[in-house]
Amino acid sequence: MVRARAIVPAVEGVELQQRMPIPLYDGKRAGKGRAWARARQVSWQMASQTCFCVSGTSFMSSSVPQLKNFLSHVHLLTYWLMFHFQEPLSAALSALTLLVQFNGWLSFFLLLSYKLPLRPETHATYYEYTGLWHINALLAMNSWFWCAIYHSCDTAWTEKLYLSSAAAFLGYSLILAILRTSNLRDEASRVMVAAPILAFVTTHILYLNFYELDKGLNMKVCTVISVAQLLLWTVWAAITRHPSRLKVIFVAIGGVLSLYLEAHDVPPRWGYVDGHAICLAMAIPLSYLWWSFAKEDAEMRTAAIMKKKR
Incomplete structure (x- = not known):
């Protein structure tokens, strides 16, 4: 099974009220001829469609630049996990x-x-x-x-x-x-x-x-x-x-x-x-x-x- 992990460090003064959903993929969905399925990386397109509430301000899909700036501060770390190998x-x-x-x-x-x-x-x-x-x-x-x-x-x-x-x-x-x-x-x-x-x-x-x-x-x-x-x-x-x-x-x-x-x-x-x-x-x-x-x-x-x- 292949999984993707997101690590969001805590930032002072920032309250993350909704976590970004991380898709999980089973290797069986990739077909019988493949041993594993590659997990999609969390992209800016996914992030722009996710609502974050930070200090009372909502960052919706219309505020992509602000959302990118926020994510650059909290350092959303994304990893692909293969065959139970976390990194x-x-x-x-x-x-x-x-x-x-x-x-x-x-x-x-x-x-x-x-x-x-x-x-x-x-x-x-x-x-x-x-x-x-x-x-x-x-x-x-x-x-x-x-x-x-x-x-x-x-x-x-x-x-x-x-x-x-x-x-x-x-x-x-x-x-x-x-x-x-x-x-x-x-x-x-x-x-x-x-x-x-x-x-x-x-x-x-x-x-x-x-x-x-x-x-x-x-x-x-x-x-x-x-x-x-x-x-x-x-x-x-x-x-x-x-x-x-x-x-x-x-x-x-x-x-x-x-x-x-x-x-x-x-x-x-x-x-x-x-x-x-x-x-x-x-x-x-x-x-x-x-x-x-x-x-x-x-x-x-x-x-x-x-x-x-x-």
């Missing part, structure tokens, strides 16, 4: 990003395990941040997995898992950013950096799951964490001569654009593409660039250590 484009983009993350991690693992030299006494890698990147990959894939599930089926538990996994991934990404940009290698320094961040992120996740699912608070926390790590990577790329510093800068720019789109309410286009979907699309090339940087960073650090040993 098919967002779910597909999340799944693609998950595949890119897995491919990036696999190529990173193969590079370090079979192509770069290993320590003869322990058969461990020379790259000091190998374990950190492996944990980052697991958290990233977990986050994107639940992102795809959440956009496919929006329920209370999928939403909690989606928000919790995203917060855990972002929190750990901040730890990785601090450790790598500060070039911390000894375990004591790493524990001192990671412990307070892990405690804060864990407390935040427990608050969301067992006290109140405050999306506004979660957005603020994730935004602050994201901005902090983007600043760290940008400054590090600007002051170092790392061969992949341009990739880091491109990823930082893409991250800033994603934060801007997430923070601003972008109305959807063509029933599918809204600001969040654009962010998910941007995550695909950014994930590829990020793992490319990780591999080149491992190659550079391994070459530098081998050169010192000689």
Whole structure:
């Protein structure tokens, strides 16, 4: 079955006395040869025939410009739902990003395990941040997995898992950013950096799951964490001569654009593409660039250590 969903945010001083009817279509009506029927998008023609009563003023079909202005303020969001997928484009983009993350991690693992030299006494890698990147990959894939599930089926538990996994991934990404940009290698320094961040992120996740699912608070926390790590990577790329510093800068720019789109309410286009979907699309090339940087960073650090040993 294919359904269309309209989301109308609350606007201060505006009372919506009649909701716009959203047609529901059964796939059987489309004929035996079709597996699904496309839901018609709510158009301005439908809106112009619907009566809205706002603050005592009626907007009838003769007041189409005023009606359009009203709808531009309340941001009538229309989505097409296919095969029980509530946001098919967002779910597909999340799944693609998950595949890119897995491919990036696999190529990173193969590079370090079979192509770069290993320590003869322990058969461990020379790259000091190998374990950190492996944990980052697991958290990233977990986050994107639940992102795809959440956009496919929006329920209370999928939403909690989606928000919790995203917060855990972002929190750990901040730890990785601090450790790598500060070039911390000894375990004591790493524990001192990671412990307070892990405690804060864990407390935040427990608050969301067992006290109140405050999306506004979660957005603020994730935004602050994201901005902090983007600043760290940008400054590090600007002051170092790392061969992949341009990739880091491109990823930082893409991250800033994603934060801007997430923070601003972008109305959807063509029933599918809204600001969040654009962010998910941007995550695909950014994930590829990020793992490319990780591999080149491992190659550079391994070459530098081998050169010192000689």
